[in-house]
Amino acid sequence: MTETTRASWGSKLGVMLAAAGSAVGLGNLWRFPFCTAQNGGGSFLVIYLLCSFTIGLTLVFAEAALGMKVKSDPTDAFGWIHPKLKFIGGLCVFTSMIILPYYSLVGGWILAYVVKIFSMSSATDFGTAFSDFAASPVEPLIFFYVYLVGSAVVVYFGIQNGIEKFSKIMMPILFILLLVLTGRVLMLDRAWEGVKFFFRPDFSKLTGETLMNAMGQVFFSVSVGMGIYITYGSYVKDDTVTVSQLMRPVIVLDVLVSLLAGLMIFPAVFSFNVPVNAGPSLIFITLPQIFVSIPFGRFFGFLFFVILLGAAATSSISLFEVAVTFMCDQMKMTRQKAVVGFSAVCLFVGTFVSLSFGKLSGFKIGGKILFDQFDFLASNILLPLGGLLTCIAVGWILKSGRLIVFKNGIMQKGFEICIKWIAPVFIVLILLKGLELI
Ligand code: PFF
Numbered sequence: 001m002t003e004t005t006r007a008s009w010g011s012k013l014g015v016m017l018a019a020a021g022s023a024v025g026l027g028n029l030w031r032f033p034f035c036t037a038q039n040g041g042g043s044f045l046v047i048y049l050l051c052s053f054t055i056g057l058t059l060v061f062a063e064a065a066l067g068m069k070v071k072s073d074p075t076d077a078f079g080w081i082h083p084k085l086k087f088i089g090g091l092c093v094f095t096s097m098i099i100l101p102y103y104s105l106v107g108g109w110i111l112a113y114v115v116k117i118f119s120m121s122s123a124t125d126f127g128t129a130f131s132d133f134a135a136s137p138v139e140p141l142i143f144f145y146v147y148l149v150g151s152a153v154v155v156y157f158g159i160q161n162g163i164e165k166f167s168k169i170m171m172p173i174l175f176i177l178l179l180v181l182t183g184r185v186l187m188l189d190r191a192w193e194g195v196k197f198f199f200r201p202d203f204s205k206l207t208g209e210t211l212m213n214a215m216g217q218v219f220f221s222v223s224v225g226m227g228i229y230i231t232y233g234s235y236v237k238d239d240t241v242t243v244s245q246l247m248r249p250v251i252v253l254d255v256l257v258s259l260l261a262g263l264m265i266f267p268a269v270f271s272f273n274v275p276v277n278a279g280p281s282l283i284f285i286t287l288p289q290i291f292v293s294i295p296f297g298r299f300f301g302f303l304f305f306v307i308l309l310g311a312a313a314t315s316s317i318s319l320f321e322v323a324v325t326f327m328c329d330q331m332k333m334t335r336q337k338a339v340v341g342f343s344a345v346c347l348f349v350g351t352f353v354s355l356s357f358g359k360l361s362g363f364k365i366g367g368k369i370l371f372d373q374f375d376f377l378a379s380n381i382l383l384p385l386g387g388l389l390t391c392i393a394v395g396w397i398l399k400s401g402r403l404i405v406f407k408n409g410i411m412q413k414g415f416e417i418c419i420k421w422i423a424p425v426f427i428v429l430i431l432l433k434g435l436e437l438i
Contacts, residue, residue, distance in 0.1 A: 006071065006234075006235070007158055007159040007160065007235055008159065008160070008235050008236070008237035009159060009160060009164055009235050009236060009237070010160045010164055011164075012238070012241055012245070012246065013168070014160070014164035014167070014168060015164075015232060015235075015236055015246055016246055016249050016250065017164075017167040017168055017171045018163050018164055018167040018232060018314070018318070019064070019228075019229060019232050019246070019247065019250045019318075020167075020171060020249065020250045020253040020254065021167040021170065021171055021311075021314025021315065021317075021318065022223045022228050022229075022232070022314060022315050022317075022318030022319075023060075023221065023222045023223050023250055023251075023253070023254040023315075024171075024174070024253060024254055024257045024311050024314065024315070025221075025223075025311045025312055025314070025315030026103070026106060026308065026311065026312050026315070027217070027220045027221040027223075027315075028221055028254065028257045028258040028261050028311070029257070029261045029283075029307065029308055029311055030280070030282065030283050030308070031217065031220065031221070031280075032048075032217060032221065032258045032261055032262065033261055033262055033265040033266065033282065034277065034278065034279050034280060034282050035213060035214075035217050036048075036198065036262060037266075037269075037276045037277040037278075038213075038277045038279070039205070039209075039210045039213050039214070040202055040205030040206070040210065041197045041198060041199075041200065041201075041202065041205075042197070042198065042199050042200045042201035042202060043201040043202050043203050043205050043206045043210065044205075044210055044213070044214055045198065045199070045201070045262070046201050047206070047210060047211055047214040048214045048217060048218060048258070049255065051214050051215050051218040051426075052218050052221075052222070052251060052254070052255050053251065053255075054418055054422065055215065055218065055418065055422065055423045055426055056218040056219070056221075056222040056224065056251060056254075057247075057248075057251050058415055058418040058419050058422075058423055059222070059224040059225070059387055059390060059391070059419075059423060060222055060224055060229055060247050060250060060251060061243050061244065061247055061405045061415065062390060062391075062394045062403065062405070062415075062419055063224060063227065063228070063229035063230045063233065063390060064229040064230070064232070064233040064243050064246065064247050065233070065243045065403050065404075065405045066078075066080075066081075066230050066233065066394070066403065067229060067230035067231060067232065067233025067234040067235075067236070068233040068234070068236050068243060069403070070230075070234065071234045071235075072234055072329050073089060073227075073230075073231065073234065073322075073325045073326045073328075073329040073330060074088065074089035074092040074093070074227030074230045074231065074322065074326065075089030075090060075093075075326060075329075075330055076089070076329060076330075077089065077227070077230045077234070078393055081393045081394070081397055081398045082393070082397050082398075085389075085393050085397065088386070088389045088390070088393060089227060089230075089326065091226075091382070091385070091386055091389070092226045092227030092230075092322055092326075092386060093227075093322060093323050093326045094382070095225070095226040095378060095382040095383065095386060096226060096319045096320070096322045096323045097323065097342075097345060097346070097349070098374055098377055098378050098382060099226070099319055099374075099378045099382075100148075100316060100319045100320060100323075100346050100350075101346045101349040101350035101353050101374070102350070102353050102371055102374040102375060102378075103312070103315065103316060103319065104144055104147050104148045104151065104316055104346065104350055105140070105144050105350055105353055105354050105371070106312065107144070107147040107148075107151075107309070107312040107313065107316060108140055108141075108142075108143035108144030108145075108146070108147040108148075108354075109133075109134065109140060109143065109284065110147075110305055110308045110309050110312060111143045111146060111147050111309055112133065112139070112140065112143040113284070113288065113301075113305045114302065114305040114306055114309055115143075117288065117291065117298055117301045117302050117305060118298050118302065120288060120291075120292050120298070120301075121292060122289075122292045122293050124292070126284075126285045126286075126288055126289045127281070127285050130281070130284045130285050131357075134357040134358070135357045135358035135361070136358060137355065137358055137359055140354050140357075141351060141354050141355075144350055144351075144354055145347060147313075147316075148316075148343060148346055148347060148350065149343065150313070151313055151316040151317050151320055152320065152339050152340075152342075152343040154166045154313075154317050155317050155320045155321055155324055155335075155339050156335070156336060156339045158335060159235050162317075163317055163318075163321060166313075166314070166317065167314055170310045170313065170314055171314065173310060174257075174307055174310045174311055175257075177303050177306065177307045178257065178260050178261075178264070178307055179260070180303065181264055181300060181303050181304055181307065182260050182263050182264040184300055185263075185264050185265075185267045185268045185271075186263065186267055188267060188268065188271040188294075189271055190267075190270055190271045191267030191268075191270065191271050192267070193267075193270040193271075194265075194266030194267035194268070194269060194270035194271065195263065195266065195267055197266055197270065197276065198262045198263065198266045209433075212426075212429055212430055212433045215426050215427075215429070215430050216379065216380075216384075216430050216433075216434070219379075219383055219384060219387060219427075219430065220379055220383065221254055221258065222250075222251065222254055223315065223318065224383070224386075224387055224390075225382070225383035225384060225385070225386035225387035225390065226319075226322060226382070226383060226386050227322050227386070228318045228319070228321075228322055229247070231318075231321050231322045231325045232318070232321070233246075234325065242405075242407065243405045244405060244406055244411075257311075265282070265287075268287065268290055269282075269286070269290075272289075272290050272293075274286050274289070274290070283308065287301070287304065288301060291304070320339070320342065323338070323342045324338045324339055324342060327341065327342065352370055353370050353371050353374060354371075355370075356369040356370035356371045357369070357371065376434075379434070380430075380431075380434025380435065381431070381434060381435070384427050384430045384431045384434060385431065387423070387427050388424055388427040388428065388431065391419050391420070391423050391424045391427065392424065394419055395416070395419040395420035395421075395423075395424070396420065
């Protein structure tokens with residue numbers, strides 16, 4: 001696509017909210033609370049905050065700066081650093097093809113809960129109800145198709161009329177609902193116990209493992225390692241706006257939503273005396289159980305799942321956009337054709353991923369069902385690998401001085417040290433841990 005015909009964002013606020021929408025998602029509202037619980041509460045929080053504002057920020061800034069400079073898809077962005085690095089862009093597209101189907105499947109489950117919460121009763125055995133639902137051959141597929149096609153429609157309408165408009169509506173609603181729900185939960189009996197657990201650091205619980213879990217969480221939560229900010233940055237037309245002006249709020253909002261999620265989930269969990277480290281089943285089993293047993297709980301449960309749905313949707317559309325931008329810029333397809341083509345691939349792949357909870361549960365790769373294998377491949381290998389390659393490309397191969405992200409010399413120096421040394425070392429550790437080599 002030539003520069004003159006390339007689409008662009010309508011406003012600074014639009015890019016910021018779309019980028020924040022990509023970062024804010026299930027990682028903040030679902031993964032962060034149980035990761036915190038499993039890693040000792042407040043001490044994990046401290047490390048998470050430190051990692052977000054150093055390594056997370058550095059990678060987001062590097063990706064966005066690349067996109068804003070090259071104004072093309074990740075393949076061209078890395079190709080600009082060195083022609084032999086184009087393959088990193090290809091890896092980004094491949095990663096989006098792995099994450100989108102299973103992330104959308106969870107999106108479909110959430111959509112199902114939005115619809116079903118009012119008909120749930122306190123007599124339901126939520127554990128069985130959830131596993132029966134996930135394993136059934138048709139129902140989760142229908143919700144998954146609706147969710148994925150919904151995300152596709154937003155991307156179909158383009159950068160300004162689709163993604164930007166959707167994010168501008170969704171993000172403020174999300175924040176308001178989150179504040180309302182957190183306020184309600186904080187009024188529960190014994191809510192304070194949960195707040196204390198969340199904020200009181202117990203540094204005796206701090207181990208190397210905690211550190212790596214926090215890093216892994218930051219990685220997933222800010223959506224780095226697969227060219228999302230390169231893609232979104234490539235549509236920034238205004239050359240006077242700086243990377244840090246656009247992207248600092250993204251990190252701040254991402255952290256803020258994680259904090260609100262903690263303030264919503266821990267008080268609820270402590271107040272109802274359910275195990276604090278329930279793990280991934282927290283939002284589909286433990287929380288619905290709580291919602292149906294408090295006054296107006298179903299209404300608040302509905303709000304909770306609407307929040308999750310909005311947060312997941314803005315992340316899904318960013319995953320979509322990476323592949324669509326690639327298909328438009330490299331394969332010269334129209335946006336409409338690219339959206340239809342990529343949706344078809346994801347619907348096809350996602351169908352097998354969904355069936356891996358039921359009919360295909362016997363089909364395992366490396367001892368894992370397809371869903372777990374996709375999650376493992378994306379979170380433990382592809383995202384850290386993409387991040388590591390970004391650090392090497394920007395920190396080592398790109399000649400210094402060509403990617404200025406801060407006007408302030410000291411901050412710029414800090415950025416360079418982080419991208420060259422600190423981030424790669426940590427990412428290698430995450431990779432080794434993800435592969436269970438350490
Ligand atoms: N950052 C999103 C979340 O917190 O849910 C998840 C995500 C989106 C991860 C896109 C990775 C990604 F490429």
